[in-house]
Structure formats: structure tokens, C-alpha cells
Amino acid sequence: MTTVGVPAGWPATEEEARAVQDELRGRVVLDEPGPPPGSGHVTGVDVAYDDALDLVAAAAVVLDAATLDVVAEATAVGRVSFPYVPGLLAFREIPTVVAALERLPCPPGLVVCDGYGLAHPRRFGLAGHLGVLTGLPVIGVAKNPFTFTYDEPGPARGASAPLLAGTEEVGRALRTRDGVKPVFVSVGHRVSLDNALAHTLALTPRYRLPETTRRADALCRRALRQAAQRTAPGGAQEATTRQAPTS
DNA sequence: GCGACAG
């Protein structure tokens, strides 16, 4: 299997990365509604890491938006391209995620990623960055509110409350399951906030997190295990070798 | 200056 390298010119310092964000943030498109929920394709992307082995595994899983059945999936394995720095997550995830998306046999439709879009210190999180680089409609669904504030939404699935940076609404806290902690939805690229919420609800008939991220999460972990196995001393032998009984 | 901080 091939390994995705760090792209030429990829920022090496936090200062360079912030400069890239400041340059690209203007290319985010916010005035399109995006595809209607329940039709076409919806694709989840996620990434898993093994920092000790310097490995990143990304997965892209395409679902039929109406049935939530898996239509296609792809993975890519690469080297870690950036350390984790709050606000600079995109530089850690994007090269391998883009490689996985490129390996899909069909158009991804709407992309759903872990993390934020507009809900970001410079209003340019992973979802916006991925959208600008691919041109695809992208939304972000995060598990945590980061540094933002929100009032607790009502207890029923579907209830939501603004996610606030001061007084600016950068996304929404959305209850996807009765009585369960909300998820945090923000716009990435070419999708309205209301439509992003509708998509998120359509993707959560049973669990708190969207089916897209659940499927992508499971797949990228699988891909990482296999890659780590091939990388580790002893390689595939290690996994299939049984220790002889002692004494 | 110190602490907090998507994944």
C-alpha cells in the first residue's frame, strides 16, 4: 500500500499555518443552501492517529442519504503532517482526508466531518478548509463546544440553541437524542446552517453522532490497525504467530 | 502571565 506524504509547501510552523488560514478564509462560500437532506450522497470523513509510529489513517464512507446504506468507502494512510494545536486541526487531518476522498469511486455529495467550520477562532475550521480545497459542500459536527458558549437546548431531539462566540452565532448546539448531550454543528462550505442542522438530524435516527461519522470512525480505526501492523517490527507475522505454551 | 482548548 502507498503512504500519503506531507504535501509540498505544507506549513511547518503555527505562524505559517495561521497565515494560510487568513489567506484561504475568504474563499469560503456561505450563500448556498447546499443539497437537500435525504437525497443523493452523504459522505463521512474521519481520521485516526498513531503518533508513536507517525501514522495517520483517514476514511471516507459514502452513504445513500435516503436509506443511510453504505454506497462506497475508501481509506488512505499517511505520515503525521502537523502536531495537534487547537485552532489548527485542519493541518493535521486534511492531506490524508483529501487522499481518501480522491480514492472514492463516486462523487461524495455532501461531506460531514468531525470538528468545526465557522465555529473557529478565525472562522476557518476543518470543514471550511476542506470545502475550499475540494470545492465540495461540507459541514462540521463536533462533540464538544470548544471555547464557545451555548444555552442548553430543550431536552427533546431536534431542539437547538445558538453556539456563540461572544454575541456572534458561529453554529448551533443540536440535540440529536432525547436527554443526551447535544452535538455542535457549524457551516463549512456551500451549505446553510439550517440545512446543516437538517442533515445532521437526518443522519441521527438512532445515535447521538451522525451515521457518517460513526462509519468513518470505525473504518479509519480499522485502517490504522492494519497499517500499524504492517509497520511494526515483525510485520504481519506478529499478529498470526502464537506463543508456544511455557513449562 | 496563566489557563483553556475541535481531534
Added chain:
DNA sequence: ATCTTGTCGC
């Protein structure tokens, strides 16, 4: 993100 067993509940 990742380290990690059992356990409470539908």
C-alpha cells in the same frame, strides 16, 4: 486523538 474493565440500561 489515545490510554482502558466492567457495568448500568434499553
